[in-house]
Amino acid sequence: MARTSSLSGFPEWLPDGRVVEQHVLDSLRRTFELHGFAGIETRAVEPLSQLLRKGETSKEVYLLQRLQEESDDAGEVDAERRLGLHFDLTVPFARYVLEHAGQLAFPFKRYQIQKVWRGERPQDGRFREFTQADIDVVGADTLPFHYEVELPLVMAEALTALPIPPVRVSVNNRKVAQGFYEAIGLEDVEGTLRTIDKLDKVGPEGVARLLMDEVGATPEQAAHALELADISGTDASVADQVLALGARSPLLDEGLGELVALLEAAHELSPGTVVADLKIARGLDYYTGSVYETTLLGHEDLGSICSGGRYDSLASDGRRTYPGVGLSIGVSRLLARLLRDDLATATRPVPSAxxxxxxxxxxxxxxxxxxxxxxxxxxxxxxxxxxxxxxxxxxxxxxxxxxxxxxxxxxxxxxxxxxxxxxxxxxxxxxxxxxxxxxxxxxxxxxxxxx
Amino acid sequence: MARTSSLSGFPEWLPDGRVVEQHVLDSLRRTFELHGFAGIETRAVEPLSQLLRKGETSKEVYLLQRLQEESDDAGEVDAERRLGLHFDLTVPFARYVLEHAGQLAFPFKRYQIQKVWRGERPQDGRFREFTQADIDVVGADTLPFHYEVELPLVMAEALTALPIPPVRVSVNNRKVAQGFYEAIGLEDVEGTLRTIDKLDKVGPEGVARLLMDEVGATPEQAAHALELADISGTDASVADQVLALGARSPLLDEGLGELVALLEAAHELSPGTVVADLKIARGLDYYTGSVYETTLLGHEDLGSICSGGRYDSLASDGRRTYPGVGLSIGVSRLLARLLRDDLATATRPVPSAxxxxxxxxxxxxxxxxxxxxxxxxxxxxxxxxxxxxxxxxxxxxxxxxxxxxxxxxxxxxxxxxxxxxxxxxxxxxxxxxxxxxxxxxxxxxxxxxxx
Structure with a gap:
């Protein structure tokens, strides 16, 4: 057992575990660099005003307070002045891009491997400090679609190079979902996505009821949305299955074209690794094109170990918009599983030969x-x-x-x-x-x- | 200019600066591993009770507060329950050693390269977030003296391998100072050391006055203490100069023996790099043997870029005591100078060839x-x-x-x-x-x- 923790949620490794972690980090870095991604690091803190812009996770922000600070600072939260620890690497990267846009060359491909912090309740057994490894490519005003094909394949390659079981990258496309829903008359696209996301929890019947009760779907619309969610596959037949449902729209066609392009490129590189799974809805409220999730085969209970997607606006300064595509690996979660199950072990805990x-x-x-x-x-x-x-x-x-x-x-x-x-x-x-x-x-x- | 910072005290580098930083970190790691040091990382936070044990720096601790925490938590500081960001890597390492003593093999040689945080006032122009690179060896109950010779030489080698100007490692020994002061009848050793530490600020006459006014020295004792502080050299002649002042004690002899052993070993490896400088007093209040400071030649205004020393008790759990020797490089400060002065530059900001x-x-x-x-x-x-x-x-x-x-x-x-x-x-x-x-x-x- 290379893992240890005296403070709930703050994992630490013994030297042999650290050898495994360092190997994982070195290997990720190597793959990212082979693909031309430049490494950057951002500071660990951001102004609270930045951190509060991403709804859900904002609750978990750790605020900083200087021990010697006047006590009246402690009570009220001045979002401009107060600093918090970053809870992901996307918010800091978006800020970095805006701040240094004049000195960066676009499209800008970067990788970033750093710790992030989330003040989750300890009883959930989640990490409060963990390492993420992100790749993103960001353009100035435009970003070609082909990056939506390339980035998940870089991640698949990076994960395949690690001493871990095989992975499956599941993909979907916001345009397919939105195009389909709109074509069948379901106008509340985000509400529908949020409901479809509950499939694993409440099952198809539960989702149908919620779609009717909360999103205003007719029984036929609910049935159609569930039929779409049921489709999966590794090749162009996915598009055929969708079209067989009868709905058509230019947005749906565009989305299907993108999905198939991704599947075909993936097939050439690593057959079977990338699967279209049209029930994926997580993140489709802020992603605008492709969306990715990754499971470790045999360890599906871990959830997605590498997720991401396309943003039409990763950042914007009013004058320019910076679209991006990116994915993030939850390194600590992956590593904890490797070490817990002895899936990977170090030949020795010290460097000396x-x-x-x-x-x-x-x-x-x-x-x-x-x-x-x-x-x-x-x-x-x-x-x-x-x-x-x-x-x-x-x-x-x-x-x-x-x-x-x-x-x-x-x-x-x-x-x-x-x-x-x-x-x-x-x-x-x-x-x-x-x-x-x-x-x-x-x-x-x-x-x-x-x- | 690869440096940039929109938040005072939190440096960030553009991709070309990060190439230089990554090179520095890789090079340090390589030297440390060649010498058999195992890499570890500790969590970024420690209980406030741990952090408050190191007087001076404790004032600068950044406390963490969950955004959603009950507001009555914010006011009062519960040192056991509250968490703060670590301000160095020594406090966390001491805690790690105690916590995992049963699973570590002693003497335990570790390196640790991580960010630390200090809530200094921004107007001082100091970093509030910076990277340190530490090596320490820690024994269980005993730790042979020869590590006091080896560790500064490992650091000298590590620094020499970097794209920086040459360094000078200045050394002193607590036993020499204490043995000498006690032999001339100056019983307030710590007070004397604190005063000698002001030499650069107030000059010899100022120090003599302070020694008489505040430490109770006679004019002769003050003069003797200043004579000792005036001694420096790179070989055994340092001991001769000290003995020529007339004071003798077993502790002084032991300290001089250690100092000369360090100089002679250093001379064999890298003549001129290590210099005994008997006016060094910083840290001699908690170090118990050798003490080290390192200056970058031509950049003496930076202060010491790598400091450390011997602790007879790095940590103790009541049953066992863990003596240690260690040094710490202030990587960010060094790097900021390299980039500011273009002392080292990257051939390109991206990995792609x-x-x-x-x-x-x-x-x-x-x-x-x-x-x-x-x-x-x-x-x-x-x-x-x-x-x-x-x-x-x-x-x-x-x-x-x-x-x-x-x-x-x-x-x-x-x-x-x-x-x-x-x-x-x-x-x-x-x-x-x-x-x-x-x-x-x-x-x-x-x-x-x-x-």
Whole structure:
């Protein structure tokens, strides 16, 4: 168990868990950079006025208060002056884009991996501090549709490179839903979406009743909306199924065209990974085109581990509008599951591949010199803390998973692989551990062994 | 100018500045790992009761308050229940060690690179959010002296690997100061240290007066304390100078032995980098052995960019005591100077080495396929956002510093180095950019050119 937490909602990892987390973060960064996304970080705080603009999550904002602040500041909330911790990376990114628009080149592709904070009630068992990894591309005034195809595929690639089970990216398109609802005469598009979003909770009959009671649908309209929500698939047949329901509109056609384009590009890259699922309604109230959710196969109870979509207006300063497409991975949630279920483990909790033994304290400098020569060639190396008996020094290495112990000798050095017990003469200027042992690695659990 | 900030004290970098920052962080991590330090992160918050234990800085704590919290919570401060943002990485590390002692192997060597927050008054022009990079080694009950030699040398190596001017590590030892003061009859060791710490501000005469007025020193004792503070050097002659002042005590001898051992080891590794400076008093009230400060040559006005020392009790749970040695780099302060003075700059603000042009939107998939083949071989690649005229696509690359533009062609592809204008036939399965162009690099300013 690499996870630990003495403060509910604020996870911390032991060193072996951190090796897994660092591997995940490095791997995400590598994929994002291969695709040309520039890394940025934003400050952890935003003015409360910014944070309050996103309704739902605003309730969970952590406000900052200086300990020495006059007490009359504490009571009233001055939204312009007061600062809160950001609860996602989208609000800060939108602010960053507006603030630095003159110095950025558009379309601007950025990734951002940072902690965010949400003051959820601890009894919900949710994280109050967690890491998100976001990619977004944002244009000035316009942003071509093809980014709606590319970004979920970058995320699918990024997730596939991680030591995790396979993922499924489920997609929908606001234009399909809106075009369809309007074509069948359901004018309250947002109300309908909010109700469809309750399918998992209340079932189709419950949704039909709510559509009639609260959104003003006729029984036929409710039935049609449910038929649309029932459609899923991985290819152009999805569009055929929708059209077979009989409704038509230019917006619906446009949405279906986009959906099919996404499915076809995804099929070329990674067949079966991207699935159109027309019951997805979450986020369709603020997304304006494609919308994405991602589940970890076999861990559907986690909910979506990577979500996002297209905004026609990620940000706007009155003069210009900045449309965007982006997705966000909930890294901490994913990692907590990896560590809880031992889906991925570190081969050792420390970087060192070698421990240089110390014969006696008078010769410590000699051991330091060996270590320096190994490090100069990129081999992470530790030196024994005390010139104890060799058995004890070997146990020091063993407890940390350090595979090799180096014995300096007057007549030449020797190195021992403490796993096999094999000990051979070695020269610190030329010897190297096997590639596999150089750095701690993260290995996937063998699914067969887990059964 | 890669720096920007719309909120005083909360620095943010443009993408080119972030390339420099990421390079610095990667480089530090690499050095720390080569020396066997395990990376950890702690949560950003600690209970206020923990944070209030470190007097001076406690005033600057940012308290957290949930927006929806009952208003009567806001007024009174319940130090056990209330949470604040950490203001350094030492307090959280001490808590982490106590909390997880049963699962850690001691001596435990860890590095930790994280943001910290201090609610300083904005008019001071100080950072309220900044990154620190700490290394510490902590033992259970005992910790050998040799770590006091090794840790500052690890930091010197880490700093030397950065694209910054040379550094000087100044060292002192609490045992030397205390042993000396006690030997000359100055019993108020801490008061004397606090006064000596004012040397730069009030000068030797001012310090002599304060020692007499406030610490109860005789004129002779004050003169002796100033003579000690005047001593500096890079080798064993420092001890000779101290002994020449006539005072002797076992504690003084022990301190001088430690100081000389540190200087001699440092001399072997990097002559001239480590200097004993016996006027250093900062931190000697809580450090119990060696103490370190680091200045960037030519930028002494920055103050110490990396400080630390030995604690006999970094943490204690009543049963066990955990002595430690550690140092902390103020990364943001260092970085702000690098960027302000253009001491280090990124060769480009984006990861991409190649932009694949798009002939027309119908052939975008073909360009995507080229990009995929290049990425599969580790070459960061972007694809043109729009199938505009080639001249415009080349300008897209040029504005981002992307050195190569790839032109897919029915009869074979070509790649153009847009700096030289040279264009050659190329195959996406074999072509690679020169090693120097593969990733953005960080280059030091040429000091000669700056003159």
């Amino acid at each position: 070698v421990l240089v033994a110390v014969t006696d304290e008078e010769h410590r400098r000699g051991s330091d010199r060996v270590a320096r020569r190994l490090r100069a060639r990129g081999i992470p190396t530790d030196v024994a803390p005390v010139a104890a008996k060799y058995g004890k020094q070997i146990r020091y290495a063993d407890r940390r998973g350090i595979p090799f112990v180096w014995f300096p000798g007057a007549d030449g050095d020797e190195v021992k692989d403490i796993r096999s017990g094999e000990q051979v003469p070695a020269d610190a200027g030329t010897w190297a551990p096997p590639e596999n042992d150089l750095l701690p690695r993260v290995v996937r659990a063998d699914p067969a062994a887990a059964r | 190649v932009l694949v042009a798009v002939t027309d939107e119908e052939h975008r998939r073909g360009s995507d396929r080229v990009a995929r083949r290049l990425r599969a071989r580790g070459i960061p690649t972007d694809v043109a956002p729009v199938a505009a005229k080639y001249g415009k696509q080349i300008r897209y690359a040029d504005r981002r510093g992307i050195p190569f533009v790839w032109f897919p062609g029915a009869d074979g592809d070509e790649v153009k180095d847009i700096r030289s204008g040279e264009q050659v036939p190329a195959d996406a399965g074999t072509w690679a950019p020169p090693e120097n162009d593969l990733l953005p690099r960080v280059v030091r300013a040429d000091p000669a050119a700056a003159r």
